[in-house]
Amino acid sequence: MISYAGIANPFGTGTYSVEMNSKLLRRYRYIHEQLFFCAAGQLPARENWHLKAALGKHLYEDAEAAGSLRRRIQELRTSPMLLQKQPNVTLALLFEELIHARSDLELLVGVYRVVKPALLKAVTQHMTDTQQLVDYPTVRLLKALSSDLREQIAWGEGMIETLQQEGESLELAAEFENRITGYLDAAGGISGEQGTSTHVPARWRSGKVYEMPKQAIRDVKKMGTPTMGRTAVPNLPEDPLKIRLIGMMKARQEEMSAVENLASVIYDQKLMPWEFYEDLARHLWDEVRHALFGQAALEAEGIDWMSLRQYVGGYDPLIEKLPAQRYALLSIGFEEKAMRRPGKIAEYEFCRDEAKHPLMERFQDYDWADEVTHAAFGRKWTPELFGEDLDYVRQVADVELAEREKLFQAWAKQQETGTQ
Ligand SMILES: [Fe+2]
Ligand SMILES: [Fe+2]
Incomplete structure (x- = not known):
């Protein structure tokens, strides 16, 4: 017409x-x-x-x-x-x-x-x-x-x-x-077109308020066991370039743990302006895509990543903390810092110039672009969440990073003695 x-x-x-x-x-x-x-x-x-x-x-x-x-x-x-x-x-x-x-x-x-x-x-x-x-x-x-x-x-x-x-x-x-x-x-249907029933139905399970799980769940039937430590792909040829490249793919696949952290911030942080939730939804979906490009890169190499142990260290140790702390650690502690060399630039350049791997070069190029946005989201919202300026948040993020480092070292030690 x-x-x-x-x-x-x-x-x-x-x-x-x-x-x-x-x-x-x-x-x-x-x-x-x-x-x-x-x-x-x-x-x-x-x-x-x-x-x-x-x-x-x-x-x-x-x-x-x-x-x-x-x-x-x-x-x-x-x-x-x-x-x-x-x-x-x-x-x-x-x-x-x-x-x-x-x-x-x-x-x-x-x-x-x-x-x-x-x-x-x-x-x-x-x-x-x-x-x-x-x-x-x-x-x-x-x-x-x-x-x-x-x-x-x-x-x-x-x-x-x-x-x-x-x-x-x-x-x-x-x-x-x-x-x-x-x-x-x-409720009368989506639009209320059927009219709301005067017989208001009883609660079923919701008498108890829903809480985020204390541990991120992985499919035990199909996947390796969850672990707090970073995982590696076993039995790789002794080629440092290859080891670093495959390690990078695995690290990307492990970003599902960052996804779960962001999911917990979205769910637990109530009463923010809608723009906050839209930004975090975008951030979360970006991290899913990072996990999926890790998956795609590993699968393109014929690596069975699913049967390997599954990293959950981006969620489990953080869930008892305030949502503001969980978000500051990710966006300011990790993502803002990754803007400086070596950081995200070096990962991209490595894939392009040393590993010469076209698929990972493409992935890391966009990963870097996404991370610029995530650091900006962090700078925008963390001062709001803490009620303090960005300088304060950066110090909090450093405290969180140091605490995390100690926790992971203790965990690694425990693993060593446990397996002896
Ligand atoms: Fe990411
Ligand atoms: Fe990110």
Whole structure:
């Protein structure tokens, strides 16, 4: 269509007033935010490596979706104050229960079979029902987020199928699926279109507040045992270049531990401006990509990285600390320092000039670029979290680094005596 800039049906009045539109978008906003916090809270507790990676991608997409909805809602004569509110008590209960998923399968069915498909259906309907010309900004943003949702749901279905083929019984997640569906129905559905039930459902598992696990979980059926120390790839040829190169690939794959640390900061650090969560979601997804490029580089070399021991030292020793400390250690203690030589530049130059490994050269080039952003995020948010200036935070990060060094030395010593 040439007229109306290609926008179809400009004459239909559409279903939603500005007020109604804002109300619905606030529900979608809330749901994306809750899915985001749920994925962050669950990520270190989940076993399956591929699930951890996808949770990182999807929580980043949920954070971006919530951010764009927030911006649109404020264009609809809506006070930013209303963006802090939960739209409905039963909807809130649904997410308080969802985060209590106790297995990979429970989380998968709850998110990818119940909540996300219902959300996709609601936003698809919204795009059709709204006045196409005047509400084009909403249509455009829903188009983008529904395309993400469609890919996420397809991935989730594939993952559920894979787990079933590996012998897991869907029966074990059936009650969880039914409960979550029940909460959603009682909340009147995603848009509240069914009307909220006056029979408010009872709590199930959420009487106890969800807490981050004290230890990051690894899939013991498929992976080597978790370890606090850095791991090496055994039986490499005695070539220092090769040893350093493969070591770098393994170190990147181990960045899942940084992912889990960031997930804990997101979940435990309450009441920050949304921009903080969007930045950390981006940071987290970058670290997932670093872990995945480590994985890809190792697999391209034919190295079975999964059966090796799995590093969790970026999460386990930190989880009892304040989120501000966990974030300062990573972003200021490690990432800001990596901006100085040798740091990230030397890793990139090594891959390019010495190892002459085109895939790792490409990976490390972007890794370095990502880390510049992460250090900037750290400088932006850590003073905010501590209520102190950056100089103070840098000193805190140094204290944390020194403490960590001692802890790891003690751990290494213990390993030595334990194996003698
Ligand atoms: Fe990284
Ligand atoms: Fe980083």
